[in-house]
Amino acid sequence: MAYSKPYIVVHYILYLINAVSWRSVQSPFNYKLAQTIANDKLEKEFKPIEKIRKSLLKNRNEIDVIDFGHDGTKSKKKISEISSNSLKSKKYARLLYRLVKLINPTHILELGTSFGMSTAYMSIANPKSKLVTIEGSETIAKIAQENFTSLHLENIHLVTGSFENTLSSTLNYMPQLDFVFIDGHHQKDATIKYFEMCLTKSHTKTLFIFDDINWSEEMQEAWSILKQHPQSTLTIDIFMMGLVFVNPGLSKQNIELRY
Ligand SMILES: C[S@@+](CC[C@H](N)C(=O)[O-])C[C@H]1O[C@@H](n2cnc3c(N)ncnc32)[C@H](O)[C@@H]1O
Numbered sequence: 237m238a239y240s241k242p243y244i245v246v247h248y249i250l251y252l253i254n255a256v257s258w259r260s261v262q263s264p265f266n267y268k269l270a271q272t273i274a275n276d277k278l279e280k281e282f283k284p285i286e287k288i289r290k291s292l293l294k295n296r297n298e299i300d301v302i303d304f305g306h307d308g309t310k311s312k313k314k315i316s317e318i319s320s321n322s323l324k325s326k327k328y329a330r331l332l333y334r335l336v337k338l339i340n341p342t343h344i345l346e347l348g349t350s351f352g353m354s355t356a357y358m359s360i361a362n363p364k365s366k367l368v369t370i371e372g373s374e375t376i377a378k379i380a381q382e383n384f385t386s387l388h389l390e391n392i393h394l395v396t397g398s399f400e401n402t403l404s405s406t407l408n409y410m411p412q413l414d415f416v417f418i419d420g421h422h423q424k425d426a427t428i429k430y431f432e433m434c435l436t437k438s439h440t441k442t443l444f445i446f447d448d449i450n451w452s453e454e455m456q457e458a459w460s461i462l463k464q465h466p467q468s469t470l471t472i473d474i475f476m477m478g479l480v481f482v483n484p485g486l487s488k489q490n491i492e493l494r495y
Contacts, residue, residue: 247450251475255494265486266470270493272338273474276330285356286326288383292319292351299379304372304398304421315351318376322350324419324447328476329357331495332417332445335479336361339443341414345406346370347399347430348420348447352380352392358417359389368410370395370402372420399426403433413437419447424454428461435467435482444480449473463490 258270295315303309324332336344336358342365349355349371359367369392371377377396384392395402399421407413416434418427431444438444449459459478463471470486472479474495 241452243453243456244450247456248475251450251473251492255473255475255492257494261491261493263487266491269338269472269479270491272334273331273472273493273495275334276327277334278330279333281360282326282330282333282357284387285329285353285360288351288356288387289319289323289326289353292316292323292379295319299375301373301375315379319351324354324357328447329354331474331477333357333361335443335445336365336415339415339441341365341443343410343412344368344415344417345410345413345434346417346419347403348418349380349394350376350419352383352394354417354419355380355392356383356387356389358415359384359387359392363389363391365391365415366393366410367391368393368395368406370397370399370406370420372396372398399430403430407433407437410437412439413442414439416442416444417447418445422448422451422455424458424461427455427458428465431462431465431480438482440483440485442482444482446478446480448476449478450475 258274261267261270293316297315298312301313332354344365344367346369349369355369374396381394395406413434449455467482468480469483469488470481471490473492
């Protein structure tokens with residue numbers, strides 16, 4: 237994802253100036269969280285997932301896709317092109333893995349599966365969890381499902397359909413949400429709406445992660461609203477992603493953390 241627009245560059249410079257190291261974060265909970273975010277590690281179990289990413293990046297076959305994130309148009313796109321533009325990089329996929337390990341969620345919801353790279357990292361971080369992931373584009377979802385099958389990931393339930401049409405029914409059958417990763421439909425109103433819908437199944441320990449909080453001016457506005465939302469308490473800004481806790485036991489503050 238290209239972050240070249242002037243207002244994004246300005247935000248990035250401000251982030252570089254203001255972001256603190258995990259070592260300077262106060263309070264035991266915040267410190268442990270910041271340490272988990274910062275302490276990146278390679279694990280053997282990432283290898284099979286990365287093998288799939290490599291083959292997706294080389295795959296020049298074209299598929300018909302509906303551009304759900306933007307204008308809903310249909311077009312043919314190379315699998316390699318979708319892979320290089322949409323998938324979370326290894327660094328952020330590993331971060332999701334560490335956060336799932338830290339939170340130890342039973343019920344995980346992801347909005348925006350694409351070919352399932354972030355899903356796979358979250359799945360292996362806690363194979364006992366029940367992970368529901370939603371993807372609008374049928375052709376993309378089919379490839380994600382093939383990837384889950386070849387990785388023998390049995391805790392993933394893939395829902396195919398637009399978030400608008402499937403989120404409400406998906407939430408109805410999920411008893412609660414412990415960990416939510418919102419990585420699709422990067423528009424302000426949609427982002428706030430999905431947050432509020434998910435809040436109905438959240439509890440004090442739920443962690444929400446929003447991707448691409450600086451991807452556009454709209455997403456920067458969405459992030460400001462999320463930080464000030466009456467139910468948000470601790471928020472962590474790592475520029476590419478924003479973490480939101482809704483635990484009233486945590487003090488309401490935003491930490492810009494170097495990552
Ligand atoms: C950035 S990609 C997800 C990447 C994936 N989480 C990863 O890192 O491996 C976003 C995906 O969300 C899907 N999407 C966007 N808006 C959607 C909507 N309103 N309903 C359903 N799917 C949507 C797109 O088709 C796209 O595949």
